[in-house]
Amino acid sequence: MRPARLAALAILPLAASLAACVSVTANDDSWTPQRAAVGDVGEAALVNPAGQTVGRAVVTQGPTGVLIRIEADGLTPGWHGTHIHATGQCAAPFTSAGGHINHGEPKAPHGLLNPGGPDDGDLPNVFADAQGRVRAEVFTPHARIAREGPGQWLWDADGSALVIHAAMDDHVSQPIGGAGDRVVCGVIAAG
Structure with missing residues (x-):
């Protein structure tokens, strides 16, 4: 050669x-x-509907998305749907957080397993142990805390929130995979 x-x-x-x-x-x-600003960090204090802090989420920017470490207590044992919502507000019952982040057009349907999905706010389920504790890490390429880069910017003008639901997300059905009520919420802010 x-x-x-x-x-x-x-x-x-x-x-x-x-x-x-x-x-x-x-x-x-x-x-x-x-x-992308790899290594940038954001945090969310996680609260329940009574306004009590039940944990935290740490969001770390990677080169192709964000890694979210979730630590929460006081949940019902079992699987829980988790999503990133479009508005950084957590007034109980957490509907103030709006729908999922999904600023792209056309809007994709909900569900990590949906052939037409996922939407940008979809995350894997997390598991609460017998004591109601969640200790998990999830990754999404559909979000970012860096000002520039791939995915939806979580620190836009109205912010964003991490929401944990009462039940498991089936990752297919609309609009939220049967995940039920919003039981934990945290506004994602600069760390």
Whole structure:
């Protein structure tokens, strides 16, 4: 093989790995790369409908989405649907948090297992043990706390909230997978 061909082959893996860390956004009809602020952190104090703090969620920015660590107490043992909601308000019964983040058009249907979904606020279920404790980490590529990058920006003008529901999300049925009432809510804010 010629030396020029070897050099080109050596550059391809490097270019592919750099592309995974860069997103592209439109800016005045020209395309410019924007790097996500990997490692940025946000937090949400989780409250129940009585306004008592029952835990916290830590949101960490990654290169392709956010990792959310959830620690909560006082839930009914079993599986619980979790979603990111579009408004950073948690007035009981937490309907003030609005619907799921899903600012794209057209709106995707709910459900991680829905052939037409998921919508941007869908997250995996979390499990509360026999004492009602949740200790979980979930990841979504559909959200971000960095100002630029892929996914819905969680710190927009009206903020966002993490909501835990009373029951398990089946990840298919509309509008929220049968997850039931909103029993825990936390406004996602800068850490």
